[in-house]
Amino acid sequence: MYRKFNLVEPHFIRRFQLLILMLFTFIPVFSQPTTVHGKVTDQETGEPIPFVTILFKKTPIGTTTDSLGVFQLISKNKVDSIQFTTVGYLGKSFGIKPFTTNELDVKLKPDLIKISEVIALPNDAPVRRILKEMIARKKQNNPAKYPRYSYRKYTKWEYHLNNVGNKMMQSRAFKNNQNVFKTAEDSTKFLPIYFSEQLVYNEIQRNPSKQKSTVLADKTSGVGVLDDYEISGFTSALDMEVNFYDNYIDLFSQNFVSPLADNGWFYYKYFLADSTMHNGVKNYRIEFIPRRVGDKVFKGFMTTENKDFSLLEVDGTLASTSYLNFLKSMQLKSTYQFVSDSVPFFRRNQIDAIFNYVPLKNNPSKKPISLFFTQSAVIDSVSVNQEKDVILAKGNGKFETIKLPDSKDRDQNYWETHRLEELNPREKLVSATIDSVSQIKAVKFVDNLTRMSMTGYYDLGRFEFGPYASTINTNKVEGLHLFAGARTSSEISTHYMIWGGLGYGFRNKKFNGIAGYGYKFPTINRQIIKFSYDDKIVRSGENEKILFLYENALSPTENNLISQVFKRDELDELFREQKLSTSYEYEWHPGLSNKISANYIRHFSPEFYPFMRAGMPVDYVSAVDFSVDTRFSWQEKVIDDKFLRVYMNTDYPIIHIAIGGGKVFYSGKENYYGKVFTTIEQYWKIGQTGFNYAIEGGMYFGKLPYTMLDIPRGNETQGLFSYDFNLLNYMEYVHDKYLHAYLEYHLNGFVFNRVPLLRRIGLREVLSAKTMIGSLSDKNQQIVEFPSSISKMSNPYLELGAGVENIFRLFRVEAIWRVNNKSLLGAPTFGLRAKFEIKL
Numbered sequence: 056m057y058r059k060f061n062l063v064e065p066h067f068i069r070r071f072q073l074l075i076l077m078l079f080t081f082i083p084v085f086s087q088p089t090t091v092h093g094k095v096t097d098q099e100t101g102e103p104i105p106f107v108t109i110l111f112k113k114t115p116i117g118t119t120t121d122s123l124g125v126f127q128l129i130s131k132n133k134v135d136s137i138q139f140t141t142v143g144y145l146g147k148s149f150g151i152k153p154f155t156t157n158e159l160d161v162k163l164k165p166d167l168i169k170i171s172e173v174i175a176l177p178n179d180a181p182v183r184r185i186l187k188e189m190i191a192r193k194k195q196n197n198p199a200k201y202p203r204y205s206y207r208k209y210t211k212w213e214y215h216l217n218n219v220g221n222k223m224m225q226s227r228a229f230k231n232n233q234n235v236f237k238t239a240e241d242s243t244k245f246l247p248i249y250f251s252e253q254l255v256y257n258e259i260q261r262n263p264s265k266q267k268s269t270v271l272a273d274k275t276s277g278v279g280v281l282d283d284y285e286i287s288g289f290t291s292a293l294d295m296e297v298n299f300y301d302n303y304i305d306l307f308s309q310n311f312v313s314p315l316a317d318n319g320w321f322y323y324k325y326f327l328a329d330s331t332m333h334n335g336v337k338n339y340r341i342e343f344i345p346r347r348v349g350d351k352v353f354k355g356f357m358t359t360e361n362k363d364f365s366l367l368e369v370d371g372t373l374a375s376t377s378y379l380n381f382l383k384s385m386q387l388k389s390t391y392q393f394v395s396d397s398v399p400f401f402r403r404n405q406i407d408a409i410f411n412y413v414p415l416k417n418n419p420s421k422k423p424i425s426l427f428f429t430q431s432a433v434i435d436s437v438s439v440n441q442e443k444d445v446i447l448a449k450g451n452g453k454f455e456t457i458k459l460p461d462s463k464d465r466d467q468n469y470w471e472t473h474r475l476e477e478l479n480p481r482e483k484l485v486s487a488t489i490d491s492v493s494q495i496k497a498v499k500f501v502d503n504l505t506r507m508s509m510t511g512y513y514d515l516g517r518f519e520f521g522p523y524a525s526t527i528n529t530n531k532v533e534g535l536h537l538f539a540g541a542r543t544s545s546e547i548s549t550h551y552m553i554w555g556g557l558g559y560g561f562r563n564k565k566f567n568g569i570a571g572y573g574y575k576f577p578t579i580n581r582q583i584i585k586f587s588y589d590d591k592i593v594r595s596g597e598n599e600k601i602l603f604l605y606e607n608a609l610s611p612t613e614n615n616l617i618s619q620v621f622k623r624d625e626l627d628e629l630f631r632e633q634k635l636s637t638s639y640e641y642e643w644h645p646g647l648s649n650k651i652s653a654n655y656i657r658h659f660s661p662e663f664y665p666f667m668r669a670g671m672p673v674d675y676v677s678a679v680d681f682s683v684d685t686r687f688s689w690q691e692k693v694i695d696d697k698f699l700r701v702y703m704n705t706d707y708p709i710i711h712i713a714i715g716g717g718k719v720f721y722s723g724k725e726n727y728y729g730k731v732f733t734t735i736e737q738y739w740k741i742g743q744t745g746f747n748y749a750i751e752g753g754m755y756f757g758k759l760p761y762t763m764l765d766i767p768r769g770n771e772t773q774g775l776f777s778y779d780f781n782l783l784n785y786m787e788y789v790h791d792k793y794l795h796a797y798l799e800y801h802l803n804g805f806v807f808n809r810v811p812l813l814r815r816i817g818l819r820e821v822l823s824a825k826t827m828i829g830s831l832s833d834k835n836q837q838i839v840e841f842p843s844s845i846s847k848m849s850n851p852y853l854e855l856g857a858g859v860e861n862i863f864r865l866f867r868v869e870a871i872w873r874v875n876n877k878s879l880l881g882a883p884t885f886g887l888r889a890k891f892e893i894k895l
């Protein structure tokens with residue numbers, strides 16, 4: 056709701072307002088507010104301490120430090136002292152001068168005395184006994200254990216830019232839009248960019264596994280893509296995001312060790328801080344701090360009771376973020392409830408985080424603009440162990456999200472009566488300001504760049520220009536190649552899309568282009584039909600099955616900034632492909648979809664690897680091709696926007712199984728062929744480390760030209776690729792039966808964080824291995840002969856790598872060895888490869 060002001064007020068009111076303004080301007084200096092600002096750091100390490108509680112003594116006025124330990128506190132009342140407290144440090148108090156500005160440089164001493172006192176006792180049996188009981192009863196107390204349960208959940212999300220300075224406020228973009236900036240409790244300015252609240256009813260069943268989320272009400276206000284893209288799974292949130300009963304808390308693509316982890320003693324020091332009686336039950340407060348620097352752990356406290364030893368409350372602040380990029384501070388708060396006085400369950404979760412996207416510290420004393428994120432979820436109407444099964448709209452499905460038809464049209468009265476907690480003053484300000492921010496031209500421009508990075512197209516209104524990655528390219532066949540393309544936007548239609556583009560190669564002096572039409576059916580289940588025509592130069596080995604691994608790619612090649620600039624060989628393994636294609640995609644339920652494709656394909660003889668048969672040149676080979684792809688995933692989060700789908704993440708494997716076949720035409724002859732191939736891919740989190748693997752394999756039946764068989768993806772650049780063989784030349788091997796495996800183990804600083812000299816640099820270790828086996832039948836040469844560069848594989852190919860990630864927070868460099876199968880084309884047996892990547 057917006058408050059409306061009358062612009063035609065009586066003159067005497069305006070004069071009265073001016074008089075009041077003048078009076079306030081000349082108020083004597085003794086009524087100036089008391090201001091205290093400064094920075095809080097660790098006395099021993101000099102590191103800033105976030106989330107320190109700061110209070111004017113004998114008043115409720117307070118604040119907390121930000122991610123850099125900086126604070127500011129203001130009071131109009133007379134105050135003469137201020138205190139600083141936080142878990143793991145000894146508190147401090149300072150005298151201050153009232154009605155003036157005070158600057159403090161506060162250094163807090165780690166609370167080692169308290170820890171040593173606990174250890175100095177005859178034994179630490181009390182806290183160990185309590186923790187042993189809590190861990191032993193984790194399974195029975197974990198709310199996620201029940202075979203069936205349901206609950207209503209109210210969730211709020213908020214993003215805003217912190218520490219906005221005068222330079223930004225007075226910039227050309229915002230000079231005439233000062234009303235969008237709001238004042239925080241510590242008198243700093245912030246810019247709201249997103250606020251959302253949602254009420255859902257969740258039903259979960261373990262065996263057979265079914266999950267259902269019914270969106271009762273949904274209200275979102277966001278700038279650009281934050282508002283337009285519905286993040287399925289994030290918004291409905293079938294999980295609770297934070298569950299301290301788990302050994303690890305998965306947030307922002309990282310695993311953080313829970314203070315209630317089975318091996319918590321390896322990561323934390325605990326001490327019993329207090330015990331109180333409530334309704335005849337004793338409650339214990341256990342405080343925890345990190346055992347060492349460098350682990351992804353928290354400092355804070357948790358409370359439990361001596362009846363069932365279940366969690367009552369947990370408050371944890373991330374102990375250190377020096378090993379993480381961008382995430383500068385994070386605080387988690389969880390409270391639990393008893394259903395029917397005996398069943399432990401979630402009550403409330405809150406996540407507060409601050410992100411600073413400036414990768415290097417250029418001025419530590421200055422508070423940078425940062426992104427503040429908060430999410431809170433409140434639970435009620437809990438029911439456990441129901442007798443009836445969860446009923447899904449699709450009986451063979453596993454999980455689904457259903458939106459009530461009027462969920463986005465709830466009025467203010469509905470929200471006021473159905474919110475499970477009231478909005479605070481800041482949240483009301485943020486919600487009312489978003490629309491104004493969205494209309495600022497500079498914000499629209501930045502939003503368009505964000506969209507372009509996700510979709511490959513720049514929004515021009517009714518049309519979008521792109522894809523940008525194809526605009527300028529160079530290769531040995533085309534030389535300099537320029538391309539201009541566009542597609543219709545949702546301003547023309549939300550049901551259909553038309554796209555096209557035209558390119559020109561200055562060396563071969565030939566035009567090429569693309570054109571297509573797609574229609575998305577207005578149904579609950581995703582259904583899309585497409586028709587397209589492509590005429591372009593492609594690299595040997597490029598085909599649509601690569602997109603089973605590079606699913607979010609705009610083209611069947613991994614984009615790598617370094618590989619575009621630094622090449623070790625000229626790219627000449629190219630040929631012209633014309634393809635007329637139609638496809639129909641149907642999603643049966645989230646996690647299971649089919650795509651049926653029919654194509655007419657023509658491959659023209661490559662300039663540098665010409666088609667030959669019986670000593671005679673072959674101009675081209677054609678094929679009519681049909682295929683059916685089945686895609687499986689589980690609990691995967693995706694972003695849907697009209698025709699765009701971006702796959703976010705899942706902890707489970709993603710599987711593609713495709714079968715197909717067709718007829719190939721060559722030199723006045725023809726024959727039938729068949730094919731089957733599959734891929735499986737997963738990022739598997741192992742504690743604080745991560746293991747990424749992908750396996751692809753398949754076989755072709757009948758006869759095909761080598762360009763339509765499996766050509767293992769090589770790499771003739773200095774760039775590093777995840778699903779390509781980095782020390783393999785293009786066109787070394789061709790297979791009609793093959794199996795490839797790609798393995799990466801990311802240690803995420805597990806070793807480096809324990810080495811004092813390396814700890815502050817933030818480097819991370821990575822190990823890799825890639826292998827393949829394959830075979831090739833000579834019968835395929837009856838269509839076109841194999842190029843002389845191709846050799847048959849006698850032994851499995853293997854390359855191993857060891858490297859470092861997070862160099863300057865932006866680069867990964869890996870040393871790679873080609874262990875066996877020495878290259879006949881001069882590919883190196885050792886090399887350093889690099890990759891530009893942005894990771895938390």
